[in-house]
Every structure is written in structure tokens, then in C-alpha cells.
Amino acid sequence: MSSEQQEGRWPDASIAEVAEEPYYLPVGDEVEIFEAAYARQLPVMLKGPTGVGKTRFLRYMAHRLGRPLVTVACHDDLTASDLLGRYLVRGDETVWIDGPLTHAVRTGAICYLDEIVEARKDTTVVIHPLTDDRRRLRLEKTGEVLVAPPEFLLVVSYNPGYQSLMKNLKPSTRQRFVAIDFHFPPPAIETEIVVHETGLDRATAAALVKLAGLIRNLSDSGLDEPASTRLLVYAGHLIRSGVAPRRACELAIAAPITDDPTVQAAVRDLVATVFPA
Amino acid sequence: MQRWLRRLRPGGAATPAAPATPATTALAFTEVEGVLALYVTALSGGALRVMANAGAARGAYTDGRTIFLPPQIDLFPDPADARRLYRVMTAWGVLQATTGYLNAAAGALVDHPGAALALYEALAGEWLDRRLVATWPGLAADLTRLRADALARRDGVEAMTLPEALLRALLTAPLARPLDAAALVEAAARAGLDAATAARLAAVPEALAAPDPAACRALALGLARAVSSPPGAPAPAPVPYRARLRPELLRRPAVAVASEETTATADDRDRQPKPPRATPRGLPIHVEARTPEQLVPRERRPSAGGRQAVQLSIGDREPPVTFQQVPLTAEEKAGAELFDEWDYLRRMYLPEWCAVRLRRPRGGSTEPVERILRQHRPLVTRLKQQFEALRPERLRLTRQLDGDELDLTAIVEDHADRRAGAAPAEKLYSRTLERERNIALGCLVDLSGSTGAWIDDDPRNDQVIEVTRRALVFLCEALTVLDDRYAIFGFTGGTRKRCEITVVKAFDERYGETVKGRIAGLAPGAYTRIGPAVRYTTRALLQQPARVRLLLLISDGRPNDFDGYGGRYGIEDTRRALIEARQQGVATFALTIDAEARDYMPYMFGRSHYVVVEDTPALAVRLADVYRRLTTQ
Ligand SMILES: Nc1ncnc2c1ncn2[C@@H]1O[C@H](COP(=O)(O)OP(=O)(O)OP(=O)(O)O)[C@@H](O)[C@H]1O
Ligand SMILES: [Mg+2]
Numbered sequence: 016m017s018s019e020q021q022e023g024r025w026p027d028a029s030i031a032e033v034a035e036e037p038y039y040l041p042v043g044d045e046v047e048i049f050e051a052a053y054a055r056q057l058p059v060m061l062k063g064p065t066g067v068g069k070t071r072f073l074r075y076m077a078h079r080l081g082r083p084l085v086t087v088a089c090h091d092d093l094t095a096s097d098l099l100g101r102y103l104v105r106g107d108e109t110v111w112i113d114g115p116l117t118h119a120v121r122t123g124a125i126c127y128l129d130e131i132v133e134a135r136k137d138t139t140v141v142i143h144p145l146t147d148d149r150r151r152l153r154l155e156k157t158g159e160v161l162v163a164p165p166e167f168l169l170v171v172s173y174n175p176g177y178q179s180l181m182k183n184l185k186p187s188t189r190q191r192f193v194a195i196d197f198h199f200p201p202p203a204i205e206t207e208i209v210v211h212e213t214g215l216d217r218a219t220a221a222a223l224v225k226l227a228g229l230i231r232n233l234s235d236s237g238l239d240e241p242a243s244t245r246l247l248v249y250a251g252h253l254i255r256s257g258v259a260p261r262r263a264c265e266l267a268i269a270a271p272i273t274d275d276p277t278v279q280a281a282v283r284d285l286v287a288t289v290f291p292a
Numbered sequence: 293m294q295r296w297l298r299r300l301r302p303g304g305a306a307t308p309a310a311p312a313t314p315a316t317t318a319l320a321f322t323e324v325e326g327v328l329a330l331y332v333t334a335l336s337g338g339a340l341r342v343m344a345n346a347g348a349a350r351g352a353y354t355d356g357r358t359i360f361l362p363p364q365i366d367l368f369p370d371p372a373d374a375r376r377l378y379r380v381m382t383a384w385g386v387l388q389a390t391t392g393y394l395n396a397a398a399g400a401l402v403d404h405p406g407a408a409l410a411l412y413e414a415l416a417g418e419w420l421d422r423r424l425v426a427t428w429p430g431l432a433a434d435l436t437r438l439r440a441d442a443l444a445r446r447d448g449v450e451a452m453t454l455p456e457a458l459l460r461a462l463l464t465a466p467l468a469r470p471l472d473a474a475a476l477v478e479a480a481a482r483a484g485l486d487a488a489t490a491a492r493l494a495a496v497p498e499a500l501a502a503p504d505p506a507a508c509r510a511l512a513l514g515l516a517r518a519v520s521s522p523p524g525a526p527a528p529a530p531v532p533y534r535a536r537l538r539p540e541l542l543r544r545p546a547v548a549v550a551s552e553e554t555t556a557t558a559d560d561r562d563r564q565p566k567p568p569r570a571t572p573r574g575l576p577i578h579v580e581a582r583t584p585e586q587l588v589p590r591e592r593r594p595s596a597g598g599r600q601a602v603q604l605s606i607g608d609r610e611p612p613v614t615f616q617q618v619p620l621t622a623e624e625k626a627g628a629e630l631f632d633e634w635d636y637l638r639r640m641y642l643p644e645w646c647a648v649r650l651r652r653p654r655g656g657s658t659e660p661v662e663r664i665l666r667q668h669r670p671l672v673t674r675l676k677q678q679f680e681a682l683r684p685e686r687l688r689l690t691r692q693l694d695g696d697e698l699d700l701t702a703i704v705e706d707h708a709d710r711r712a713g714a715a716p717a718e719k720l721y722s723r724t725l726e727r728e729r730n731i732a733l734g735c736l737v738d739l740s741g742s743t744g745a746w747i748d749d750d751p752r753n754d755q756v757i758e759v760t761r762r763a764l765v766f767l768c769e770a771l772t773v774l775d776d777r778y779a780i781f782g783f784t785g786g787t788r789k790r791c792e793i794t795v796v797k798a799f800d801e802r803y804g805e806t807v808k809g810r811i812a813g814l815a816p817g818a819y820t821r822i823g824p825a826v827r828y829t830t831r832a833l834l835q836q837p838a839r840v841r842l843l844l845l846i847s848d849g850r851p852n853d854f855d856g857y858g859g860r861y862g863i864e865d866t867r868r869a870l871i872e873a874r875q876q877g878v879a880t881f882a883l884t885i886d887a888e889a890r891d892y893m894p895y896m897f898g899r900s901h902y903v904v905v906e907d908t909p910a911l912a913v914r915l916a917d918v919y920r921r922l923t924t925q
Contacts, residue, residue: 094701102708109712156714222429229334235913236333237670261430275670281330284379288335288428 027097028087028115030124031074039068039075040208042200049076052193058146058169060189063197066243068208069172070129072197077125082166085119086127089134095141099154111157120145120152123166131171131188139188145169146191199231205244213251219260223247226264226289230272230282238278242268260290318366319374322666328382329667332359335386335428341667342382352381352535356394357752359385359535367532376434377533383431385535387420394542396505400513402539408516409537410455410527415508417534418462418471419500425467432467438533439463446529452484454519456528458493463531471497489519620647624789631827633788636864646788646824652795655809662808664765675770675916682774682923687725695721731923732799732838733778734829734878737764737814738847739794740784744816747908754909756848756885757816762912763846764796764811768803770916776923777836780807783825784817785853791824792817799836821853822862826869826880833878842922843873845882846915850892867896883918885911 052059053076061069070086077084087098100114119126131139144151150163171192200208202224209220224247231241246268253263269282321328321344332342345360347353352361361381365374388394393416401409421439425432443463446456461479465471473494480490492515499507530536620630628647635642665672690699699722706717737760747753764780771778779801782794796814797807826843833841851862870880882893882902893902903918905911 096705101705102712102714104708104711109708111712156709156712232334232337233330235338235671236330236668237672237674239674273670275673277326278330278670280327281334284327284331285334286430288379288383288430290430291432292430 024103024112025087025097025115027090027093028085030083030085030115030118031077032083033074033078036078037071037074038211039071040200040204040211042068042198042204045072045195045197046076046079048193048195050080053080053168056150056163056165056168058171058192060192060194061170061172061197062175062194063172064174064199064243065240066245067197067199068244069197070127073125073127073170080125082168083119083122083124084127085115085124086129087115089128089130089132089138091133091135093134093138095138098138098141099152100156102156116142116145117152117154117161120161120163120167123164125168125170128169128171131173136185139185142169142171143188143191199227199241199244202228205247208244209247209251212248213255215251215255219254220247220251222260222289223250223264226268226285229285229289230268233278233281236278237275238273240272242272246271259292261286261292264290316366316369317371317374318364319371319378320364321361321378324375324378325663325666326669328361328378330670331379332382332386335383336390340386340389342385350536351530351532352385353538353541354385354389354394354535355538355541355752356389357750359389361385377438380431380434380438380533381535383424383428384420384533387424387427388535391420391423391505393420393505394537396509397537398542401509402537402542406516407453407455407519408512409539410453411458411512411515412509413534413537414455414459414462414528415496415499415512416505417459417531418465419502419505419508420534421467422500435533436467439467442531442533445532453526453528454485454489454515457483457485457490458496459528459531461493462496471500473497492518617642620644620789629828631824633823634865634868636861636868646791646821648791648793648824648828650793650795652798653810653813655806656813658805658808658812660761660812661765664762665769668762668766671913672766672769675766675913676773678920679770679773679916682729682920684726684728687727688722689725690722691717691719692721692723693719695723697722697724728839729774729776729923730839731776732833732836732841733776733919734833734841734843735764735767735778735780736825736829736843736845737780737782737796738820738822738845738849739782739814739817740820740849740852741816741818742820742849755816756908757814759885759908759911760846761811761814763915764814765808766912766916767919768797768807768811770920772803777838779829779832780811781825781829781832782814782817783822783828785819785821785824785857786817787854788821788824788857791821793825793828799832819853819857820847820849820851820862821857822847822851823857823865823869826866826873830869830873830876830878833873834876840923841878842919843878843880844915844919844922845880845884846911847882847884847886849884849886850889863892863896870896879922881918881922883911883915 049059049072061073063069074084087093096114098114098116100112100117102109102111113121116126116128118124128134128142141152144153145163146169150167152161152163153159154161173189199205202221205224205227206217206221209215209223210217213220215223227242227244227247230238234241250260250263250267253267254260258266264286265283269279269286272282273279325342325344328342332340340354340357340359342359342361344363346363348360349362352359354360359382361378365377367377368374396416397409397412401412421435425435440463443460446460446463457480460483461476462471464479465476473496476496477490477493480493481487495511495514499511502508624647625644628649630644631646631648632641632643633645634640689695691702692699699720702717702720706720710716739757743757743760744755746755747759768780777799778797779799780796782796783792784794785791794810794814796810797803801807822845826845829843833843851866852858853862857865873880880897880901882897883905884893884902885905885908887904887906889902889904893904896902903914905914
């Protein structure tokens with residue numbers, strides 16, 4: 016079955032051959048670490064808040080390593096069958112359809128389980144046998160046991176900041192991964208990213224990064240998620256298309272990060288502090 | 293801008309023909325407090341805070357930790373303008389506290405306030421205005437208006453001293469351009485300064501271009517020496533948006549806030565007085581034993597008692613005095629609840645050894661609590677949301693052997709599986725589970741004298757008890773979304789004859805004005821006799837109908853009391869009291885800010901039943917956090 020057909024069966028997953036090199040500006044030694052982990056067939060966990068370049072990084076690595084990237088967006092209704100595959104009834108026949116994880120194992124792809132904490136515990140356990148050195152995947156229903164080829168790599172992402180307490184990753188799951196920490200890039204690098212992504216002039220991009228720095232100081236004061244690089248990129252795009260900077264920041268930064276009216280007002284004040292009317 | 297300016301002028305008399313000025317509307321600090329608290333946190337990276345102070349009515353000021361702002365601003369018809377002024381004042385205060393402005397002023401200037409100080413304020417104020425615009429360009433427009441307003445307000449000032457002329461000349465200069473020496477000299481001459489003196493101001497632009505206000509200090513001192521000003525010449529009236537220098541606050545050094553703006557020259561660092569060395573909290577300091585009677589007046593003077601007891605409660609040695617091991621007299625027992633005490637040396641309980649008396653304060657002003665709420669509203673909202681997740685919920689379990697509903701997804705899948713030849717699945721039902729909480733919490737708060745200590749021993753910081761207060765407010769607020777039964781008891785000791793439990797909130801009391809008033813009124817007492825407090829709380833918890841009972845201790849030091857309850861004795865009795873609690877089904881957990889707690893906490897609470905909060909202010913959130921974690925099912 017071709018991958019297009021496969022993909023059509025997966026509501027929560029997608030598959031991509033990353034043909035063109037995605038733009039990714041390394042912040043530390045994450046590229047080397049990832050390559051080392053890949054060479055050693057060690058599963059990788061990308062840890063960090065939303066919008067700091069985890070997905071972008073992985074696309075970049077998939078391209079670099081020349082492997083297809085299978086991405087699964089995890090959520091709390093995701094069952095083991097959604098990952099492994101299931102029988103479907105077609106007229107008088109039944110057909111087995113590989114799930115994204117099985118597909119990735121079969122084809123030696125990089126399989127990215129995005130926001131793994133969101134998945135239910137009984138779903139996360141199916142990846143356990145894949146993460147130890149036997150690298151095996153058991154399909155109970157077909158009776159198959161797949162052994163992952165060396166090209167296969169399991170990657171999960173995990174945002175330790177926001178999840179409610181109930182959704183903490185079990186140590187038994189967590190400890191199966193090499194963790195790469197993603198933080199907000201230092202100002203110079205983040206400015207560079209915004210410039211590259213939006214084509215904004217350097218001064219305005221630097222001002223956006225400065226604003227983000229101020230807002231991130233509020234993370235212990237009731238802000239759920241601090242302003243991410245992604246939001247700066249969004250604001251940058253708006254400014255590039257002619258929206259006044261203050262307005263762009265209110266729309267793309269202040270409004271999305273919080274519903275709390277006090278925090279909203281404070282963030283708007285910060286916008287007005289960094290950007291002239 | 294013209295309109296705005298006119299409104300700013302006192303009396304609004306910009307144009308004589310103008311209609312009567314609209315009345316001004318006062319904007320109270322409390323209305324903007326929540327937003328400003330966040331604003332200052334963002335700008336200073338959490339190093340500074342804002343507070344209203346009557347002393348700031350004529351102008352803001354800062355001690356390097358807190359920016360004190362006027363309790364209200366009543367200058368404008370439109371409150372939005374007052375909001376803007378508060379904002380500029382805050383931003384200005386942040387730069388003042390973080391750029392070396394205060395440090396440069398400390399020393400020579402502050403010790404002999406006079407013309408030099410006034411000159412420094414004019415010069416460094418201008419330096420800071422320019423710095424502000426460069427750092428936060430969005431504030432340029434507001435600042436420009438405020439400068440024009442400040443200038444307009446100076447029309448009525450008669451005495452034309454050098455500082456006054458300098459200030460006016462500087463305020464006239466446009467912010468957007470670098471200062472022009474010739475224009476400045478001319479402006480000063482126009483303002484009424486004699487030509488020779490005015491000429492000296494040619495040095496100003498260079499000083500203002502320096503990366504640090506130290507150059508402004510040097511120039512101010514030089515100008516003051518060169519130009520004899522009449523002694524007792526009036527200090528220039530303050531510039532409304534600028535934070536004033538308060539010499540009395542500057543005699544201690546300002547904080548150096550880690551910030552990209554901080555630039556201190558080596559020269560500057562040398563001249564700064566060294567920060568006072570914090571007394572390490574673990575240092576055993578020998579203090580003469582006092583009789584309990586001597587302690588009584590100290591209890592009424594919380595702050596003094598606090599300092600005293602910090603030292604008393606940390607010594608590791610056995611107390612120097614041995615007390616007579618005699619039962620309490622009838623008089624000592626009167627009106628008290630009695631508890632046994634564990635004597636580890638004799639390996640026995642001393643019966644009815646401690647007399648515990650309850651205090652139920654009437655609860656005074658709730659303002660300290662309201663202020664906490666005003667300044668931390670978003671955080672409280674966030675905590676409530678997190679606690680909401682703890683609400684008993686109905687959980688749908690799928691793929692069950694048995695249940696009240698069929699699991700359709702499972703059935704469909706099973707159908708296909710069987711067609712493919714798989715064995716039929718058995719788990720085809722779903723079931724709904726009611727999870728209930730039914731928890732009782734006894735929160736036990738250390739009110740010993742050491743809680744009167746300032747964080748990091750710096751009186752510009754909060755006292756430990758203020759952090760405790762915040763922690764309790766956060767917990768109570770968060771608990772409003774749950775039905776958990778809880779009580780809060782404060783405890784102190786002044787020998788076993790006088791153990792005190794302050795009932796901050798009883799189990800059957802609502803968290804309302806009275807309780808808020810009691811939290812607001814919490815004050816450090818004397819010693820830390822934990823044992824009887826634990827026994828009292830255990831007893832109270834056992835009287836609560838609940839499935840889970842939890843005793844949560846908030847403490848800042850090891851057990852200690854005057855009459856021999858120090859060192860190992862106190863630890864052993866506390867440990868025993870906690871074991872008793874656990875044996876009766878009360879779970880125990882502690883939060884402590886004592887850095888040395890790892891020496892004795894594991895022994896009393898068990899290895900994983902306590903947390904040491906390294907960063908004292910963080911205790912405020914940790915309490916609610918810990919409770920949430922402990923009671924998550
Ligand atoms: N180091 C980087 N190099 C290039 N672009 C980056 C980098 N970091 C962030 N970005 C930009 O930020 C945007 C968001 O990044 P990305 O989508 O990878 O975030 P994420 O960490 O996967 O977030 P989430 O957890 O929400 O999925 C990217 O589209 C890209 O524009
Ligand atoms: Mg992503």
C-alpha cells in the first residue's frame with residue numbers, strides 16, 4: 016500500500032519526505048546530539064515549551080539524515096490501535112491497515128509522537144518495547160513481531176510547563192529517552208530567526224525579541240505560556256504586511272498568550288513600552 | 293499633544309480664553325496595582341516591586357527593591373493620563389534602581405545633600421530620561437509630554453539657582469537629538485543664569501553621553517564646588533514623573549540587578565559601601581538564656597522578638613539551662629488542652645506535659661490580604677484553574693469486562709478483528725467512575741520569632757512571615773473551588789506552660805473577612821515547639837469526617853523552645869508526635885525554608901515527605917502546589 020493511501024487512514028498523523036532543507040538555526044549542540052543518538056539508535060525526547068522550534072528542528076534533522084518523517088499528534092483519545100494499526104472491513108473482506116508507528120518501523124522512518132503526555136498511559140506503553148535495545152514492535156492482532164531497522168528512530172516531544180498535574184510523564188516512560196532541552200533562543204539568535212522567517216528589518220525584529228524577553232519575565236506570575244518564537248514570527252509577518260507594530264503585537268502576541276484581563280493589560284502596556292505608537 | 297499639555301498645566305490656564313478646565317479625576321493606585329505589579333516584574337526581571345506610599349505623594353522613590361508610588365494621581369480629567377504617568381514613573385524607577393543611578397549617588401552626594409545633590413538629580417535625571425527612551429522607545433511620546441508638563445509647572449518657581457536653571461535648560465532640549473552644548477548654555481543664560489556659570493554647562497553633553505551616571509556625579513560635584521551657591525538655597529521642586537533620591541534610603545547600597553543595562557565602572561564598585569554580610573542562618577550564636585517571663589514583652593514587639601529569636605532558634609547545641617522536670621501545676625493547666633511529651637532520654641512519655649491554649653483573634657484589617665490579591669490576581673486565577681482540575685470528576689473507563697454501557701468503538705474494532713480471524717475480545721463495555729475527594733487538611737504554620745526575619749537579612753525585602761501570609765492566601769483562594777475541609781493553625785511556644793495555637797481558620801469556618809483579617813494579622817511570636825502543635829492538629833483532624841487526613845507543616849527552622857526543647861530533644865518529640873499522627877491515619881508533610889532542614893527533616897518526616905524551598909519567596913506558590921500534588925488521585 017502506498018504511503019498516500021496509508022496516510023488517508025490516519026486522522027492524527029502525517030508523513031513527509033523533507034525534500035528541501037528547512038531553515039533551522041542551531042542554538043546549541045542539539046544537531047550533534049541528535050546525530051549521535053540516531054547513530055546509536057537511541058530514542059530522543061525534545062523537551063520544551065511550545066513554539067521554540069522543536070518541529071522545525073526535527074524536519075531539519077529528517078532532511079539531514081535523509082529519512083521520512085512520520086508525525087503523530089497525540090491526544091487523550093489516541094488508542095494503541097491508532098498507533099499500531101487495525102483491521103477494516105471492506106465488503107466481504109477485512110484489510111489490515113498499518114498505523115503510523117508500524118508504518119514508520121516498517122519503512123525505517125523517523126516517528127515523531129508530538130505531545131506524548133497527552134496520550135493515555137495505556138497507549139504510551141506500546142512504545143516501550145521499541146525503546147529498549149531489542150527495538151521490537153508486537154502487533155498482537157496480526158501476530159507479527161517487527162524489528163525496527165537501524166534507520167528507524169522514535170522521537171517524542173514533551174512540554175513540561177503547562178500540562179496539568181495529572182498529565183505527567185511516567186518516569187518509566189521518560190527514562191527511555193535522550194532528552195534534548197529546548198529553551199527560547201538567546202536574543203541574537205532569536206532576532207536572526209525572526210529576520211529570516213519574516214524578512215523584517217533587524218531593528219524591528221530585535222524589538223520583538225526584547226518584548227518577548229519582558230513578557231517571559233511574567234511566567235511565574237500567572238502567565239500560562241510565555242510568548243514563543245512562533246508568535247514573534249507571526250507578529251513579524253503582520254508587521255511586514257503593513258500592520259502597525261503595536262497592533263500586530265496585540266493581535267499576534269498579547270491576545271493568544273492569555274485570557275486573564277490583568278495580564279492582557281500588562282502585556283499591552285509592555286507592547287506600548289517597546290513600540291512607539 | 294497641545295490639548296494634553298493644556299490639561300496638564302496647573303489651573304489649565306494655557307489660553308486665558310479657554311473654558312473652565314474640566315475637573316480632574318483621581319486615579320487610585322489600587323486600581324492599577326495589579327497591572328503595575330506585572331509591569332514592574334516584566335521590566336525588572338522580578339527584581340523590583342511597586343507599592344503605594346503616602347511618602348511618595350510628592351514623587352516616587354525607590355530603595356532599590358521597591359518602587360514607592362503615590363497612592364493616587366489627581367492631575368488629569370482623563371484617568372488614562374494618570375495611568376500613563378504611573379507607567380512612566382514605574383519604568384523610570386526601574387531604570388533608576390538598575391542602572392547605577394543610585395550607586396553613583398551613594399557616598400559623597402548623599403552624605404552632604406545640597407547643591408551637588410540637586411545638580412546630580414538634574415543631570416542624572418536627564419541621563420536617565422535619555423536612557424529610558426533608548427531602552428523603551430514606546431515610552432518616548434509619553435515622556436516628551438511629561439517633560440513639557442514638568443517645565444510648564446516650573447513657571448512659578450522664583451529662585452533661579454544653578455540647579456534650577458540647569459534643569460530647565462535640560463528639559464527644554466528635545467529628547468530625540470543629542471544635547472547641543474551651545475544651545476544648552478544659551479538656554480541656561482535665558483533662564484537667568486550669569487554668563488560665566490552658564491558657560492560651564494558646556495561640559496554637560498559629554499557627561500550625559502557616558503554609559504554610566506558616574507560622569508554626572510563628577511560633573512555635579514565639580515559644578516557645586518565652582519559655583520558658590522548661597523547656603524540654604526531651596527532645593528528645586530521635584531519633576532513629577534521622576535523618582536526622587538532619598539538620601540536616608542541611600543546610605544545602604546542599592547541592589548545591582550543583573551541586567552543588560554547595568555554598567556558599573558571599577559571605580560564605582562570601589563567607592564560603593566560593601567553590602568552588609570548576611571548572617572548565615574545556621575550560625576550558632578550563643579545567647580544567654582532568659583526566663584520565660586522576660587520573653588513576654590518581646591511577644592508584643594514582633595519585630596524585635598523576631599530578630600532575637602532567629603538567633604535563639606538555630607543553635608545546634610543543647611540549651612544551656614536544665615529545667616525542672618515537674619508536672620504542670622493546676623494553675624498552669626487551667627483553661628488549657630493538655631498533651632503528653634516524649635522524653636527520648638528516658639524513653640517515656642511525660643504525661644500532660646504541655647499546656648496548649650487557643651487564640652482566636654478577632655481579625656482586624658484585611659488590607660494586607662487584599663493587597664496580596666491585588667498584586668497577584670492572575671496567579672491566583674491560575675492556581676484556581678489548576679485546583680479545578682482536582683474537582684471530583686466522572687471518569688469514563690472504556691474496554692471494561694463489565695459496565696453500564698456498551699463500548700461502541702471496541703465493538704466495531706472487535707467485529708473487524710473477528711472477521712480477520714482473531715479471537716473475540718471480551719472487554720466491550722464502558723463504565724463511569726465517580727471519584728470523590730473527601731479530604732481534610734490541617735495546615736500548621738510556624739509563627740516563631742524567626743519568621744520575623746527579613747529574607748536574606750535585608751530589611752528592604754519581605755519578612756518570612758509575609759511570604760507565609762501570601763502562601764496561605766494563595767492556598768485559601770485556590771481551595772475555594774474545592775470542597776475540601778481545612779483548618780489553619782499558627783503555633784508558637786513560650787515554654788511548655790504556654791504553648792499557643794492561633795486559630796486562623798477553624799474547620800467549620802468559612803474563608804471570609806474574619807479569616808482574611810486573621811491571616812492579615814499574623815505576627816511572629818516566640819519559639820518553635822512543634823510537638824504539641826502537631827498533637828493538637830492531629831486531634832482536630834481526627835474529629836473531621838474524611839477519608840484522607842493530611843497535616844501540612846510550614847516551618848522555617850528546627851524545633852526549639854526555651855525550656856530545654858532544643859537540639860535532639862525537640863526533634864525527638866516532634867518525630868514522635870508525627871509518628872503518632874501517622875499511626876492514626878493522618879498523612880504528614882512539611883514545607884520548610886530552612887537550608888539546613890535536610891539534616892533533621894528526613895528523621896522527622898521521612899525521606900520523601902518534606903520539601904525544602906530554597907528560594908523563600910517561592911514558598912508562596914509552593915504551598916498550594918504541594919497540596920495539589922499531594923491530593924491528586
Ligand atoms: N532554531 C530555530 N531555527 C529556525 N526557526 C525557528 C527556530 N526556533 C523557532 N523557529 C521558528 O519558530 C516557529 C515555531 O517552531 P516549531 O513549530 O518548531 O515549534 P514547536 O517547538 O514544535 O512548538 P509546539 O510545541 O507548539 O509544536 C517555526 O515555524 C520557526 O519559524
Ligand atoms: Mg511542534
